[in-house]
Amino acid sequence: MQALVIAAHGSHLNPNASDPTYAHADTVRETGAFDEVREAFWKEEPHFREVIRTLEADEVFVVPLFISEGYFTEQVIPRELRLDDWDPERWDSDGTSASQATLAVDDVDKTVHYCGPVGTHDAMTDVIVQRAESVTEDPDVGEGFGLAVVGHGTERNENSAKAIEYHTDRIREQDRFDEVKALFMDEEPEVDDVTDYFETDDVVVVPLFVADGYHTQEDIPEDMGLTEDYRLGWDVPGEVDGHRIWYAGAVGTEGLMADVILERAVDAGADVGDALEAVRQSVTLTGDGDGDATRPNAEPGD
């Protein structure tokens, strides 16, 4: 038997923070690729600490629903899961290249494949592009459009910026959008000045965040000048300095994220049959974008 655990942050204050985790877990459940699928959280339940014991499977694939390698993926999650002999070196990563490490846990007799975060997987590049397609409702969006991928920046974690730049470079190489830029919340180039960085009239802005919350639903829309007050909402596209800003909200809410989760598990040796194909089909056909990016739906903080 094999099980999948999706490890996410969760929130004590915002009931929507776990929505994407549940949605992607359900998409994977529908494929039947794993005997068991569990959501696990730092701030909600089941906690990382107690999730492995809820499983009957001997082989467990843990995929962190986090954007970058750093404090949570290298320190908090492995410690709370009780991964024996964990060391970030086991990932042998340059900051964006972690794939997996196979370890024992010290509370139950199981093998855990601890995967790199979803945010640094190559398949994440496709999700960003699909997010742009969803928000513009145009499967061929690209020509005449700029694309901004937005992240935190390096203030808390240098790998956070690396992940943003990694995907930005990969999308640029596709030669699909007229311009592709990485922007940040707490360092240059700042998302506040988004229109300064693009020649194109239309700019799709995709924050590389797992869930919608304070940053994606309050800070970024206000910082870009898309709205005076997040509580009033904003238009998609919204007019800023003569540009049309297509603000997508957190990339993590995109249905195709389930594909990245599966890719992580497959890279770590999971046998998922034709689930990858099934997931890509299901989330592409339904679109599955939330389609109401104008709706502020989050409380500040966590």
Place this chain on the structure above:
Amino acid sequence: MGDAPAVDDLIDAVDAGADGNGDAVAFDGLSVTHGADGYTLETADEEWSGLEREDLEDALEALSAYVTNWRYWQRSVGGEGTARRAFLRWCERAPVAVDTDAGATGDAATDATIDHPSIDDPLSVPERYDALRAGLDREWGQLCLTARLVDDADDDPTGERVYDLWHVDDADTDIADLEVYDEPRDARELATHDEDGRYRPLKTAPTLPSGWAFTGLSGDELVDAVEFFYPATVANWHRELRGNLDVDHWTDTAERQSGIYDVIDELPREAVDWMAEACCVDSQCLRRREWQYEDGDELDVDGGDGPFPCREPCSLVIAAARKWTILESEEEHTYELELTTSEYNQLAELIDAVAEGRTDEIREADVNDGANRYRARYLRSKRFDDEGDLEARQVDD
């Protein structure tokens, strides 16, 4: 569908040694062995020996409860040794801990050795079948679980169980008045907000809203639904039953923290008692707190008496502990302020009303209650200064 296929299955299992006991099946008070002089059949009340297969079939036909019970647990449920199986056994008051075929008799003595608040005298198979026909109820936090035999056996082998799940407050509510669900995942949504629409970050808080029911769940679905309502409670209950619950006391958990929670191991010893009284008693959380300050140093506060244990401080306690650690690092001062005796008492009433969560219940015009809104506004108007602070003088510096 009658019991004949179950009888055949069982005899085949005896002959094949399929249950791992040689040429024998022994389960929940039923024992069938195949020796040189034919079959031997035993229950708590009766014994036959030297039976030919045909005689055995006839005898088993008359013991259909034992036979279908064997098939349900050994063929439909399976999962020997798992928490899922133990929980489903508990749901119908079957012996929980010793439920392997190997020598288990399933009699009342089996569970008598398990000292656990959730375990009472187990029922024999005939007693269970009587109870299952009417529906056998168990409580798990605010959940009421009912195990029952499938009514219509056209599609299911006789003896299959199904399970219903609803809120304990709805025990007397007509099912027609409840929102009925059959997909365990729907439990996540039901558990997200309380009756007033407020987010429930703690799944085991006693604030689960009522008004819904899951009906006709399979055993696996029941366990899934329970785990969505109360994550990891089944696994930890099972570990506790087996005597291997790994409790992490306050100091273990506090010292493990990092980042912004690194400070919480500085929370004073006495504050941990106050914290447990604030957050962990049954009125706030239905888990039975098993963690203490540290091994050999118990907290004074009652841990509760629910069926499922709390094995370490949860993330909400950790987050709150950070706040209290910071607050407890402040110096104490002596203040001097003017209050009437009633005003002094009113401060206590206000704190108590908030702590008990009863501010919403205080009637608009009940000015006899010190926590009444008008009473509070009056006190604020009288005793606050222009900055909006309680008028007082610090006298110890």
